[in-house]
Amino acid sequence: xxxxxxxxxxxxxxxxxxxxxxxxxxxxxxxxxxxxxxxxxxxxxxxxxxxxxxxxxxxxxxxxxxxxxxxxxxxxxxxxxxxxxxxxxxxxxxxxxxxxxxxxxxxxxxxxxxxxxxxxxxxxxxxxxxxxxxxxxxxxxxxxxxxxxxxxxxxxxxxxxxxxxxxxxxxxxxxxxxxxxxxxxxxxxxxxxxxxxxxxxxxxxxxxxxxxxxxxxxxxxxxxxxxxxxxxxxxxxxxxxxxxxxxxxxxxxxxxxxxxxxxxxxxxxxxxxxxxxxxxxxxxxxxxxxxxxxxxxxxxxxxxxxxxxxxxxxxxxxxxxxxxxxxxxxxxxxxxxxxxxxxxxxxxxxxxxxxxxxxxxxxxxxxxxxxxxxxxxxxxxx
Amino acid sequence: xxxxxxxxxxxxxxxxxxxxxxxxxxxxxxxxxxxxxxxxxxxxxxxxxxxxxxxxxxxxxxxxxxxxxxxxxxxxxxxxxxxxxxxxxxxxxxxxxxxxxxxxxxxxxxxxxxxxxxxxxxxxxxxxxxxxxxxxxxxxxxxxxxxxxxxxxxxxxxxxxxxxxxxxxxxxxxxxxxxxxxxxxxxxxxxxxxxxxxxxxxxxxxxxxxxxxxxxxxxxxxxxxxxxxxxxxxxxxxxxxxxxxxxxxxxxxxxxxxxxxxxxxxxxxxxxxxxxxxxxxxxxxxxxxxxxxxxxxxxxxxxxxxxxxxxxxxxxxxxxxxxxxxxxxxxxxxxxxxxxxxxxxxxxxxxxxxxxxxxxxxxxxxxxxxxxxxxxxxxxxx
Numbered sequence: 001x002x003x004x005x006x007x008x009x010x011x012x013x014x015x016x017x018x019x020x021x022x023x024x025x026x027x028x029x030x031x032x033x034x035x036x037x038x039x040x041x042x043x044x045x046x047x048x049x050x051x052x053x054x055x056x057x058x059x060x061x062x063x064x065x066x067x068x069x070x071x072x073x074x075x076x077x078x079x080x081x082x083x084x085x086x087x088x089x090x091x092x093x094x095x096x097x098x099x100x101x102x103x104x105x106x107x108x109x110x111x112x113x114x115x116x117x118x119x120x121x122x123x124x125x126x127x128x129x130x131x132x133x134x135x136x137x138x139x140x141x142x143x144x145x146x147x148x149x150x151x152x153x154x155x156x157x158x159x160x161x162x163x164x165x166x167x168x169x170x171x172x173x174x175x176x177x178x179x180x181x182x183x184x185x186x187x188x189x190x191x192x193x194x195x196x197x198x199x200x201x202x203x204x205x206x207x208x209x210x211x212x213x214x215x216x217x218x219x220x221x222x223x224x225x226x227x228x229x230x231x232x233x234x235x236x237x238x239x240x241x242x243x244x245x246x247x248x249x250x251x252x253x254x255x256x257x258x259x260x261x262x263x264x265x266x267x268x269x270x271x272x273x274x275x276x277x278x279x280x281x282x283x284x285x286x287x288x289x290x291x292x293x294x295x296x297x298x299x300x301x302x303x304x305x306x307x308x309x310x311x312x313x314x315x316x317x318x319x320x321x322x323x324x325x326x327x328x329x330x331x332x333x334x335x336x337x338x339x340x341x342x343x344x345x346x347x348x349x350x351x352x353x354x355x356x357x358x359x360x361x362x363x364x365x366x367x368x369x370x371x372x373x374x375x376x377x378x379x380x381x382x
Numbered sequence: 383x384x385x386x387x388x389x390x391x392x393x394x395x396x397x398x399x400x401x402x403x404x405x406x407x408x409x410x411x412x413x414x415x416x417x418x419x420x421x422x423x424x425x426x427x428x429x430x431x432x433x434x435x436x437x438x439x440x441x442x443x444x445x446x447x448x449x450x451x452x453x454x455x456x457x458x459x460x461x462x463x464x465x466x467x468x469x470x471x472x473x474x475x476x477x478x479x480x481x482x483x484x485x486x487x488x489x490x491x492x493x494x495x496x497x498x499x500x501x502x503x504x505x506x507x508x509x510x511x512x513x514x515x516x517x518x519x520x521x522x523x524x525x526x527x528x529x530x531x532x533x534x535x536x537x538x539x540x541x542x543x544x545x546x547x548x549x550x551x552x553x554x555x556x557x558x559x560x561x562x563x564x565x566x567x568x569x570x571x572x573x574x575x576x577x578x579x580x581x582x583x584x585x586x587x588x589x590x591x592x593x594x595x596x597x598x599x600x601x602x603x604x605x606x607x608x609x610x611x612x613x614x615x616x617x618x619x620x621x622x623x624x625x626x627x628x629x630x631x632x633x634x635x636x637x638x639x640x641x642x643x644x645x646x647x648x649x650x651x652x653x654x655x656x657x658x659x660x661x662x663x664x665x666x667x668x669x670x671x672x673x674x675x676x677x678x679x680x681x682x683x684x685x686x687x688x689x690x691x692x693x694x695x696x697x698x699x700x701x702x703x704x705x706x707x708x709x710x711x712x713x714x715x716x717x718x719x720x721x722x723x724x725x726x727x728x729x730x731x732x733x734x735x736x737x738x739x740x741x742x743x744x745x746x747x748x749x750x751x752x753x754x755x756x757x758x759x760x761x762x763x764x
Contacts, residue, residue, distance in 0.1 A: 017493075017549075017578070018492060018493060018495075018632075018633075018636045019491060019492055019493065019494055019495060019636070019640070020495050022491070022492060022636060022639055022640060023639055024635075024636075024639075025635060025639065026455065026638070026639060026642065027642070030455075047451060047452055048451075051449050051450060051451045052450050052451065057446055060442070060446055061443065064439055064442055067433050067620075068433060068434050068620040068621065069429060069430075069433045069434065069617070069619045069620045070429055070619045070620055071620065073408065073412075098480050098484075098622070098645050098649070099645065099646055101643070101644070101645055101646040102480075102644060102645050105643060105644050105645075109401060109404070109516065110400060110401055110404060111399075111400060111401065112401055113400075113401060113402050114496065114518065127643060130643060131643050134491065134640075134643065135517075136496065136518055196399070235451070237451045237452045237650075238449075238450040238451045238452055238453065238647075238649070238650030238651070239450065239649060239650065239651060240480070240645065240646065240647070240648070240649045240650070250400070251400070253406075253407065254400045254401070254404060254406075256408070257404055257405055257406075257407065257408065258401070258404060258516075260408065260409070261483070261487060261509060261512060261513050261516065262483070262484060262487050262644060263480050263481065263483055263484050263487075263622065263645070264481055264483040264622065265620075265622070266622070267480070267620070267621060267622045267649040267651075267652060268619075268620030268621065268622070269620070269621060269649075269651055269652075270649060270651075
């Protein structure tokens with residue numbers, strides 16, 4: 001396999017003309033992923049291992065009997081009420097969005113003035129920093145605490161990273177690439193309230209904690225914007241349906257205005273589908289329960305096959321963030337070699353921030369035989 | 383009927399905390415519209431008079447047999463190719479978006495640096511100026527040329543309004559609230575190319591020109607971003623599916639990046655539905671032909687009922703922009719009085735810019751008996 005395929009953004013073109021904060025090309029993760037061919041064991045993808053569940057597909061004819069034209073900007077009232085009730089959110093605190101991506105974008109758009117600092121987890125989801133920069137904010141990072149070969153979530157480290165210019169802190173726990181659980185945030189939230197700092201809590205992996213109950217953080221403090229979607233919890237990625245919620249009525253109004261100008265309203269067929277799903281609580285829960293148990297089983301298979309008892313297993317989601325041996329100069333070098341020699345694709349940890357540079361992200365939301373083949377390949381490299 | 387119902391945004395709250403460019407409340411148009419009750423003859427809405435056509439509803443079971451998970455950021459390749467072919471666009475020039483709203487937002491996000499001026503039509507669509515401001519740009523207006531009681535599109539006036547800071551010109555012809563046709567833009571586009579100014583051409587009413595063929599302006603110049611959606615042409619408002627297209631490859635890349643960070647990809651069921659629609663050219667065209675003839679008939683009914691032969695009839699879309707009598711102090715006063723005395727809701731023209739302040743916007747995308755009742759009410763006021 002040739003290794004000359006570009007995986008970095010091309011050099012900036014006519015930068016003076018276009019938005020200076022906007023990246024000049026697609027994300028390095030997507031570019032790296034595009035090197036997979038039909039035979040590659042691809043553990044680079046960030047999506048559920050199966051398409052929309054058949055039980056949900058069966059609900060679609062029902063929604064076709066209803067109106068499918070514009071709704072209120074916030075989304076259909078009856079769907080929002082069901083959502084708020086289901087998640088213990090205050091009435092009129094949720095806006096239905098075009099997935100979590102639009103929800104995060106709307107929250108940043110609503111909150112940021114030029115030069116406002118946003119604290120972002122390192123390692124963390126690649127898209128946060130570019131989004132902050134393209135909206136005129138300044139991206140700063142806080143480190144997830146490292147304990148040998150794993151990361152954990154440390155509110156104290158965030159408090160230390162705060163400056164006078166900090167406007168927003170992004171939390172993503174459990175997150176991507178590291179599924180650290182968030183634990184008790186009482187003291188942290190009190191500090192945010194005192195300082196008037198806002199928290200964007202990206203909870204898209206919240207329902208995929210293997211043992212536990214998910215509750216949106218927004219309900220705990222008026223400083224918090226909670227974001228979630230049905231993409232991971234119910235494998236509805238392509239339907240692009242999620243939500244953003246805030247108890248603070250001023251903030252809620254701003255989120256709604258931002259959302260209105262970005263997208264008018266969320267996809268109405270998707271709104272109605274989620275309405276049907278929320279109506280049937282057993283169905284709602286059974287799908288989540290199935291994914292939780294399947295991801296946990298896939299995680300166990302991966303770690304069993306890797307056979308290294310020192311590796312710490314994630315407690316949520318579908319990513320393992322694995323340390324690479326010292327013999328490789330970088331995570332990119334490791335991932336390139338693994339792809340070239342074994343045709344196994346994993347994501348270099350350096351894409352997720354400088355604290356990720358000695359790790360690779362391995363998605364186990366794939367068929368079991370891929371996990372086995374990938375584990376064998378990884379093992380031969382360790 | 384009480385007239386104390388608020389129709390203006392509430393006063394700013396904690397402005398220092400939130401995005402300074404963001405409006406502090408929902409649009410005045412939506413606020414004014416919310417005064418309608420169940421009995422109001424509401425000619426304030428900006429949407430097709432019927433929900434999704436039954437022929438399109440019948441296509442949905444077909445798309446349920448296909449994958450509905452994430453697609454490429456730009457959208458499904460086969461759908462984009464069909465779209466590009468259908469509209470005579472270059473290959474790889476289109477991105478599928480969450481309706482025209484997201485497309486306009488993405489175009490502005492891709493193009494603007496802080497302080498860049500954007501020229502906006504007056505009268506024109508309300509959302510342009512707030513979008514420009516929330517993205518750090520400066521909104522400036524150019525006047526649509528007035529000829530007695532009608533407006534027409536005058537490229538010369540735009541050229542005169544251009545300053546050294548002008549980065550983008552927004553065109554919306556035929557538009558909202560005035561359905562002026564765009565005519566020959568050859569000289570105008572040459573000037574834009576020479577000056578390096580970009581044109582965002584909002585073409586959502588392009589397919590609703592009663593006599594004529596719609597062709598995206600993007601194909602005519604590398605400076606142009608064309609935007610369209612299936613919301614008006616095929617009454618698919620709630621599906622939120624549209625597109626943005628640009629021939630300039632650097633600009634195209636930026637549009638794609640902006641779109642990726644705003645929304646990941648357009649709704650996949652909606653992408654597939656549009657794919658099916660584009661596959662069946664007869665169906666595609668027959669729906670447009672039906673709407674064109676219905677809107678034209680509704681326009682004729684409205685103007686016949688009004689009985690004033692001096693009024694100029696629009697040649698596209700579903701809005702009449704009607705002058706108000708001198709006896710009223712403002713378009714808002716007129717619209718409030720019409721609502722209070724006749725329970726007929728029309729939109730004050732002043733919401734669309736200072737050139738609209740002696741007009742009201744009347745949507746005729748409503749049942750025929752509403753048109754008759756509204757015309758009688760309007761006539762009694764003229």
